[in-house]
Amino acid sequence: MKKSQEEINYNPEDYDRPSVTTDILIFAIDNGKLRILLIKRKQWPFEGKWAIPGGFVQINESLEAAALRELEEETGVKDVYLEQLKSFGDPDRDPRMRVITVSYFALLPSTQINVQAASDAEEAKWFSVEDVPELAFDHAKILEYALERLRGKVRYTNIVFALMPETFPLSQLQQTYESVLGHKLDKRNFRKRLLSLNILEPTNKKNTGAHRPSLLYRFAKRDLVIFD
Amino acid sequence: MKKSQEEINYNPEDYDRPSVTTDILIFAIDNGKLRILLIKRKQWPFEGKWAIPGGFVQINESLEAAALRELEEETGVKDVYLEQLKSFGDPDRDPRMRVITVSYFALLPSTQINVQAASDAEEAKWFSVEDVPELAFDHAKILEYALERLRGKVRYTNIVFALMPETFPLSQLQQTYESVLGHKLDKRNFRKRLLSLNILEPTNKKNTGAHRPSLLYRFAKRDLVIFD
DNA sequence: TGAATAGTGTCTTTCAGACAATATGCC
DNA sequence: GGCATATTGTCTGAAAGACACTATTCA
Numbered sequence: 486m487k488k489s490q491e492e493i494n495y496n497p498e499d500y501d502r503p504s505v506t507t508d509i510l511i512f513a514i515d516n517g518k519l520r521i522l523l524i525k526r527k528q529w530p531f532e533g534k535w536a537i538p539g540g541f542v543q544i545n546e547s548l549e550a551a552a553l554r555e556l557e558e559e560t561g562v563k564d565v566y567l568e569q570l571k572s573f574g575d576p577d578r579d580p581r582m583r584v585i586t587v588s589y590f591a592l593l594p595s596t597q598i599n600v601q602a603a604s605d606a607e608e609a610k611w612f613s614v615e616d617v618p619e620l621a622f623d624h625a626k627i628l629e630y631a632l633e634r635l636r637g638k639v640r641y642t643n644i645v646f647a648l649m650p651e652t653f654p655l656s657q658l659q660q661t662y663e664s665v666l667g668h669k670l671d672k673r674n675f676r677k678r679l680l681s682l683n684i685l686e687p688t689n690k691k692n693t694g695a696h697r698p699s700l701l702y703r704f705a706k707r708d709l710v711i712f713d
Numbered sequence: 714m715k716k717s718q719e720e721i722n723y724n725p726e727d728y729d730r731p732s733v734t735t736d737i738l739i740f741a742i743d744n745g746k747l748r749i750l751l752i753k754r755k756q757w758p759f760e761g762k763w764a765i766p767g768g769f770v771q772i773n774e775s776l777e778a779a780a781l782r783e784l785e786e787e788t789g790v791k792d793v794y795l796e797q798l799k800s801f802g803d804p805d806r807d808p809r810m811r812v813i814t815v816s817y818f819a820l821l822p823s824t825q826i827n828v829q830a831a832s833d834a835e836e837a838k839w840f841s842v843e844d845v846p847e848l849a850f851d852h853a854k855i856l857e858y859a860l861e862r863l864r865g866k867v868r869y870t871n872i873v874f875a876l877m878p879e880t881f882p883l884s885q886l887q888q889t890y891e892s893v894l895g896h897k898l899d900k901r902n903f904r905k906r907l908l909s910l911n912i913l914e915p916t917n918k919k920n921t922g923a924h925r926p927s928l929l930y931r932f933a934k935r936d937l938v939i940f941d
Numbered sequence: 942t943g944a945a946t947a948g949t950g951t952c953t954t955t956c957a958g959a960c961a962a963t964a965t966g967c968c
Numbered sequence: 969g970g971c972a973t974a975t976t977g978t979c980t981g982a983a984a985g986a987c988a989c990t991a992t993t994c995a
Contacts, residue, residue: 502731502772503770503772504730505730505802544730545804545811546804547804548800548801548813569799569800572797573776575775576772576773576774583772585733585770585776585813654974655974655975656973656974671958672975673960673977674957674958676975677976678956678957694967694973695966695967695968695971696967696968697964697974698965698966698974699975700975882946882947883948884946899986900947900948901986901988902986905949905950905984909983922946923944923945923995924992924993925946925948925991926946926992927946928947
């Protein structure tokens, strides 16, 4: 195995405190499917494997600021839903050194999915969450946990607002719910429930396109609302 | 190690990575009220203020192991419900140096609440969560977040099992729910619902004491069960 | 027998879930 | 007119919530 400069220079005796990173799971809906942005590693360890983007927390930077910085480096966008997920810190999760990572997830409105990775030469790619490649480090575990959290919150909050464009037809909203939850929903029951929650407002516009036009809705509040 | 937050002699020039601690919110029911174990600080900063117990994560120790070690140092108990809460890492949350803390909460069965702080000279005390003194650092924010999480989980999991003794009358269980949620519940509706969830089993014992004896129940599973 | 706690049932309302036919616009 | 998508309502069952009286033991 090829060893990188990092590994060669690493001397355990020099350190008695762990490194801290933030990893950020960037989700968006594209083509009706929930997708996550991954980057391809170019160095040992896990060279060639896909990974959740992340980076070190600077000494004067809050955790959330570090996550936002990573997000902006990868996507160029900044003003999105961001939530801390969990911290992962098993001593051997990174073979180079002790690294504790604070994971965050971000939800991008689907209008922003085409932002190209602003970063230099890094290969970044969107993957359907149903078809994710083998991941580096313990990232598979982190992704699994993120999906669990997201699926949980979809049930009792309006969190999907963060995945939707400004206005949208109800069918697109239903598709978003379905792709997050991983199963189909009944159209009539879905519309009945969503409209009864009073979190949507109709616009006076219809979307153009083939076939019967549909009324466009918008979220009344683009902030997290917890039901009950 | 001990003397968590008392490491002094901080020299900013020596470090470019943050220190990492775990803080552990230790909850138990006593006398019908939800209580938290706090320790009194003896040194700057926040000398004399009460704080959530915590300490540094050792370089070869997992986050959960660090939290369990803290728990055992404070209470002597080890086999309790433990869940990671959230990480807090604002750059100025500790005036001595950059400290990122990974918070956990533990739930103790009320039979174990009388364990005295095994630690040396540290003053530790149980406080009703309704009557907590001013806290050091950002610990008020952490406690608030913990209560929010706990109250949320009480609704859709059997998490209260971790606060209950092996067997108990339904009235005691109801009191536990009430003290976690912060409001009264209807006795008939409470019993109807709890018994319909199939998470309780009746024992064939009744509790002795003054007045009419009550049937004792036990949790069928002492593991977290998510409803739905 | 009085005090204290245990135990129990009905009604109403709300919500989830199953289920299929009509309406509208585009080509 | 044919196709594709939008839109709409009823019934049923389950669960939540309001609400008050009887039962049992002990002192």
